[in-house]
Amino acid sequence: MGMTEYVHANLPCGIEYGVQPLPQRHVVTFQLRILSGTAGEPSEKLGLSALIEETLDKGTEKRGGRELSDAFDALGAACRSGTGRETTTFTCTVLPEHFEEAVSLHAEFLRTPTFPDHAVQVAIDLARQEITNLDDDAQGLTDKLISLQAYGPVMGRHILGEHHTLAAITREDIVRHWRSDYHAGRMVVAVAGSVTAGRVEEVFEKYFSGFGSTKSQGRRPTSIEFLPATTHRHKDLEQEQIAVCWPGVDATHADFPVQQVVLGILSGGMSGRLFTEVREKQGLVYWVAAWQDTPRGYGMIFLGASTTPERCDQTYRTLLREVDRLAEDIEPEELERAQTGILASQDTRGDSTRARCGELASDLFYYGRPVSPEEKTRRIQAVTVNDVRRYLAAFPRDRRCVVTVGPKPLGVSDCK
Amino acid sequence: MSAINPYTLRTLDNGLRIVIEHMPYVRSAAAGFLVLTGARDETRALAGVSHFLEHMMFKGTKKRHWREITLTFDRMGSTYNAYTSEDRTMYYGWVRSADLAKQIELLADMLRSSLPPDELDMERKVILEEIAMSKDNLEHLAFDFLQEKVFAGHPLAWPILGYDETVGSMSRDQMWDYFQRRYTPDNMMLVVAGNVEPGAVVETAEKLCGHWPRSSNGHVRVPPRIHAGVDALKVDRFKQQVVVLTFASIGAADPAAETAAAVATILGGDNSRFFWNIMQTGLSPRAGVAHLGYSDCGLMMLYAACQPEKAEDVVEAMRKEAGRITHDGVLPHEVARVKSRRRTSLAIESEAPYYRLTQLMDDMEYRGSPRTVEQMLADVDAVSAESIRDYLERYPIHVGGHLAGVGPRLWPKGG
Numbered sequence: 001m002g003m004t005e006y007v008h009a010n011l012p013c014g015i016e017y018g019v020q021p022l023p024q025r026h027v028v029t030f031q032l033r034i035l036s037g038t039a040g041e042p043s044e045k046l047g048l049s050a051l052i053e054e055t056l057d058k059g060t061e062k063r064g065g066r067e068l069s070d071a072f073d074a075l076g077a078a079c080r081s082g083t084g085r086e087t088t089t090f091t092c093t094v095l096p097e098h099f100e101e102a103v104s105l106h107a108e109f110l111r112t113p114t115f116p117d118h119a120v121q122v123a124i125d126l127a128r129q130e131i132t133n134l135d136d137d138a139q140g141l142t143d144k145l146i147s148l149q150a151y152g153p154v155m156g157r158h159i160l161g162e163h164h165t166l167a168a169i170t171r172e173d174i175v176r177h178w179r180s181d182y183h184a185g186r187m188v189v190a191v192a193g194s195v196t197a198g199r200v201e202e203v204f205e206k207y208f209s210g211f212g213s214t215k216s217q218g219r220r221p222t223s224i225e226f227l228p229a230t231t232h233r234h235k236d237l238e239q240e241q242i243a244v245c246w247p248g249v250d251a252t253h254a255d256f257p258v259q260q261v262v263l264g265i266l267s268g269g270m271s272g273r274l275f276t277e278v279r280e281k282q283g284l285v286y287w288v289a290a291w292q293d294t295p296r297g298y299g300m301i302f303l304g305a306s307t308t309p310e311r312c313d314q315t316y317r318t319l320l321r322e323v324d325r326l327a328e329d330i331e332p333e334e335l336e337r338a339q340t341g342i343l344a345s346q347d348t349r350g351d352s353t354r355a356r357c358g359e360l361a362s363d364l365f366y367y368g369r370p371v372s373p374e375e376k377t378r379r380i381q382a383v384t385v386n387d388v389r390r391y392l393a394a395f396p397r398d399r400r401c402v403v404t405v406g407p408k409p410l411g412v413s414d415c416k
Numbered sequence: 417m418s419a420i421n422p423y424t425l426r427t428l429d430n431g432l433r434i435v436i437e438h439m440p441y442v443r444s445a446a447a448g449f450l451v452l453t454g455a456r457d458e459t460r461a462l463a464g465v466s467h468f469l470e471h472m473m474f475k476g477t478k479k480r481h482w483r484e485i486t487l488t489f490d491r492m493g494s495t496y497n498a499y500t501s502e503d504r505t506m507y508y509g510w511v512r513s514a515d516l517a518k519q520i521e522l523l524a525d526m527l528r529s530s531l532p533p534d535e536l537d538m539e540r541k542v543i544l545e546e547i548a549m550s551k552d553n554l555e556h557l558a559f560d561f562l563q564e565k566v567f568a569g570h571p572l573a574w575p576i577l578g579y580d581e582t583v584g585s586m587s588r589d590q591m592w593d594y595f596q597r598r599y600t601p602d603n604m605m606l607v608v609a610g611n612v613e614p615g616a617v618v619e620t621a622e623k624l625c626g627h628w629p630r631s632s633n634g635h636v637r638v639p640p641r642i643h644a645g646v647d648a649l650k651v652d653r654f655k656q657q658v659v660v661l662t663f664a665s666i667g668a669a670d671p672a673a674e675t676a677a678a679v680a681t682i683l684g685g686d687n688s689r690f691f692w693n694i695m696q697t698g699l700s701p702r703a704g705v706a707h708l709g710y711s712d713c714g715l716m717m718l719y720a721a722c723q724p725e726k727a728e729d730v731v732e733a734m735r736k737e738a739g740r741i742t743h744d745g746v747l748p749h750e751v752a753r754v755k756s757r758r759r760t761s762l763a764i765e766s767e768a769p770y771y772r773l774t775q776l777m778d779d780m781e782y783r784g785s786p787r788t789v790e791q792m793l794a795d796v797d798a799v800s801a802e803s804i805r806d807y808l809e810r811y812p813i814h815v816g817g818h819l820a821g822v823g824p825r826l827w828p829k830g831g
Contacts (some may be wrong), residue, residue, distance in 0.1 A: 016492075021771060024767065025767065026763045026767065027760065027763050027764055027767070043746045053744035059698075065696075067694060068577075069686075070687070070749060072687075073687055073756060073757060074752070074753060074756060075756065076753075076755075076756030076757050076760035077757075077760065077761050078757070078761060078764065080469075093760065093764055094760060095759070095760060119696070121698070122696055122697065122698045125698040126695070126701045128696060129700075129701045130701050130724060132655050132723075133655060133656050133701065133721065134657075135655050136554050136654045136655050136656055139553050140793060152516075156821050169639075209791075225457040231445050235653070235654045236652075237552045237653065238548040238549070238551045238552050239548050239549055239552055240547070255579075268490065269486065269490035269496075270474070270489065270490070270491060271483070271486035271489070271490040271494075273486045275486075276483070276486070279482075279537070279542055280482065280486075282538075282577030283536075283537075283539070283540075283541030283542050284541075284545070285537040285542070285545055286542055286543075286545040286546035286549055287549070306545075306549055307601065308544075308545065308546060308548055308553075337491055338485070338493060340492070341490055342492075342493075343493060344492065344493020344494070344495075344511065344512055344515075345493060345495060347443055347512050348444040348495060348510050348511065348512065348768075348769075348770075349470050349768075350443065351443060351767055351768045351769065352764075352767055352768045353441040353442050353767060354762075354764065378478075397510035
């Protein structure tokens with residue numbers, strides 16, 4: 001099997017794009033990433049980005065929201081969108097014969113939305129309901145609270161905003177923010193599937209030529225503010241939610257593959273240390289996990305679990321002990337197992353066109369270029385036991401954020 | 417999508433059915449054992465035993481300690497798991513094609529579990545945590561409540577996880593007895609999809625599973641009676657109210673199952689009547705319709721989450737939409753778009769072995785044989801405005817049904 005092939009360039013209209021042609025596939029997936037998210041919202045208008053995402057397709061200069069949705073459905077397009085801290089994404093999978101029409105429909109709502117008054121009011125009303133509803137979602141609420149501590153008041157914002165900021169948002173605010181941030185210079189497009197690079201270039205240039213500024217923007221990281229503390233939110237629940245985090249490395253750091261392997265050892269499968277020690281040996285939890293989150297320029301390691309209140313302290317102690325113990329007694333066999341897990345997952349998921357597109361989009365965002373599976377494989381395979389020890393020494397978890405949500409606070413505030 | 421039949425079907429002498437789909441264009445393969453037992457096959461006293469057993473299958477065999485089971489999965493880099501439903505228990509692993517034989521061997525060994533007595537209480541604690549977690553989830557709580565009422569008096573009323581008291585007191589002997597009766601080769605299937613050599617898979621299966629003893633158990637599932645009525649559960653710790661209208665429907669094996677799915681999509685899927693006429697009026701941030709197909713019965717479930725004070729308005733709006741689709745029928749473009757979307761989703765699902773595995777399991781369980789993508793498309797094409805009208809005449813959703821409310825308000829009863 002030869003090296004994976006990509007095309008990566010900029011279109012005259014200003015869009016940066018990457019293509020992975022997969023001619024044997026039956027579908028095409030493309031992702032349009034607008035480099036604008038919650039971190040760029042005015043502080044008194046939080047929630048603006050998600051409202052734009054929600055209302056963009058509720059009407060265009062050419063047709064109403066229902067007609068637009070019907071046009072997508074006529075193509076059988078499988079679409080989804082999402083708002084993040086630094087980007088807003090629109091992902092679409094279609095049969096190859098509908099590729100151009102699907103791109104043209106995206107261009108229509110991204111370029112000529114009318115933001116109907118009624119749709120804006122409904123979106124604001126529903127967002128306010130969702131903020132209230134977040135209280136019913138113990139894990140979602142925990143994520144919201146720890147994000148604020150991990151990233152500070154700008155990068156730690158929740159996508160829904162707050163009740164008072166939503167109340168301050170008008171249709172004019174939405175239009176103004178869309179005009180400022182939705183243009184070709186802030187667009188990154190990833191395409192994978194049964195389509196040629198030439199066809200991608202032709203179609204995107206045709207539909208996005210003249211879409212605002214061609215100047216490259218939105219590519220610099222936003223600073224985070226890490227606020228180590230232990231906090232508790234009382235809620236009358238059966239279980240206590242526990243979340244812990246501390247800074248790690250960002251996706252472009254030389255030690256990023258080491259971090260991936262560390263997470264694989266801790267939480268890469270049922271033989272991972274956390275699952276084994278917290279669940280299998282002590283029966284403390286049903287779910288436990290370690291994961292990373294990597295805004296551009298930063299990395300954060302998270303541990304999470306939920307357990308009944310009387311077992312919360314023991315769970316918390318075990319979580320932290322396992323991270324410490326890793327530096328003391330890592331075995332070459334578990335390093336190898338974690339590496340295999342990462343690489344096998346890359347291979348199996350690679351059979352999905354959507355997964356290929358997602359991977360390419362992520363590489364363009366973090367690295368500014370496609371990164372082949374072969375290169376990723378080499379970097380993971382190069383990680384050694386000494387790398388893991390060095391990484392764990394360089395990124396200690398002494399300064400950490402801890403959030404619990406449930407009936408009682410932790411009884412152990414600073415155990416190591 | 418090829419018109420060539422890519423399937424290999426075999427039945428071993430002991431009754432174990434094997435179905436294999438050869439996907440030469442992928443690099444991976446998925447294998448799974450489907451056990452035709454689930455929560456509905458339990459007694460009330462043993463509610464949760466199917467799910468408890470699913471956990472215990474990872475806890476050890478004569479050949480492997482539990483630690484060796486998880487290590488073997490992870491040494492292959494397998495994406496693996498198991499789940500239990502009302503009708504089935506499934507164990508699967510998705511690996512690089514070269515590791516398929518090892519994956520099948522591991523799964524086959526697990527299903528001859530020794531149910532290690534010293535692991536039972538540890539796993540009991542894990543499941544009690546899982547039950548506690550489920551109680552903190554409003555939608556899980558509402559769904560369990562709904563099933564308890566709609567299927568009252570029938571095993572489908574038990575929650576899949578069981579109850580604190582049944583899981584807390586279940587003995588190994590009781591579990592072993594259920595295991596011996598239900599995990600027999602004539603009650604199981606081995607399903608494989610991916611870049612595989614079918615002959616080698618059959619040979620592996622024969623060697624690993626061919627000696628498993630066939631059972632003579634005559635367990636027969638009895639279809640439930642589906643109850644109408646009104647029930648409410650007040651739970652103060654939640655802010656939202658979940659309201660659910662439920663009606664009798666067809667099972668997953670019924671030839672009209674695609675039509676029932678189309679009704680659910682037109683009424684309550686993306687770009688549906690519920691989306692535009694309920695969510696986009698600000699009544700509810702989450703409203704939809706689902707067709708739940710079991711092996712011998714089904715439910716059509718109209719649901720929404722809303723502010724407690726809006727519950728009446730939301731239910732009225734759902735009933736209004738149910739009446740409109742019944743009396744006025746559906747528009748040709750509504751049917752056409754369901755078909756278009758289904759075509760794309762079939763193309764997406766046909767790419768990756770794990771997704772094909774789950775489709776094959778559905779086909780094998782409910783139809784007894786796999787369908788090619790062309791056959792699935794033909795079933796989708798058979799959906800029409802007329803078939804939808806016929807379905808709604810046979811299974812009306814505009815009158816009667818069961819109404820449930822779960823949330824901080826005791827509504828509809830006494831609200």
